[in-house]
Amino acid sequence: MPRETKEALRARILEIARRLDQHYPGATTALRWSDPWELLVATILSAQCTDEKVNEVTGRLFRKYRGPAAYAKANLAAFEKDIHSTGFFRSKTKSVTGAARVLIERFGGEVPRTMDELTQLPGVARKTANVVLGTAFGIAEGIVVDTHVHRVSDRLALCRSGEKNPEKVERALMDLLPRDRWIPFAHALVWHGRRVCMARNPQCETCFLSDLCPRRGVTASKAKAKRPAARTRPSSRAEPDP
C-alpha cells in the first residue's frame, strides 16, 4: 500500500467509523451490569474469559454480594469458589476484593470518574478504566484497546504495522478520531472483530470495510500465523477484554 497521508488516513478512519455505526448501531459491551461497580467487577473477571461465562458467574455473584462493602469483607476462599469458572480466580479475587477495599478507603465507596483515580485500584489499568469511564459514565478519556480493537486496527492500518503496545495503538486512534467517536468506535470495532474480522478466520469476502482495508483477503493461514501469544496468567494489573 502506498504511504498514506495523515489527512487521507483521517478521512479513511472517519468512513470506517461511519460504517461501523451503521452496522453496529448502539454497540456496547456484552457484559451485564447494573451500576458502575458491577461493570468494574465484570470487566476484571472478563480477563481471559468469554463474556458469556462472566455473565453466567456474575448473575449469581451480583445477587450474593451487593455493593463494594460486601466484596471488601468477602471470605477469600468462598469468593475464589464463586468466580472459579472465569479462570485465574486467585488473582481476580485479589483484584476485585482489593479494589473494593481501596474504593471504600479512598473514594467513599463510589467508583471514581477519572483515569488517575480508577487506575489506583488493584487490577485496574488503562483499558479497564476506559471501559468503566466510557460505558458506565459516558466519559471519553481514552479508547478501549482490547485484543479485537488491537487486531482489527492493525489490519486496517490505523496504527503502526505490528505495533505490540496497546497504549500506542490507543494513542494513534485518539490522534485520528474526534473525541466524540472514541467510545462508540471501540465498542463497534470489538463487535467487528468478533463477528467479521476474527483472529483466525476473517470474513474479508463479506466485510463491509474491505474496500478500506489494506489487509483484505488476509487468509486464514496467514491470520493463524499471526495468532496471539499463548495465554498468560494475568497480573494484578490484568487488562481484560471489555
Ligand code: SF4
Ligand atoms: S477486509 Fe478482512 S482484514 Fe480487513 S477488516 Fe475486513 S475482515 Fe478484517
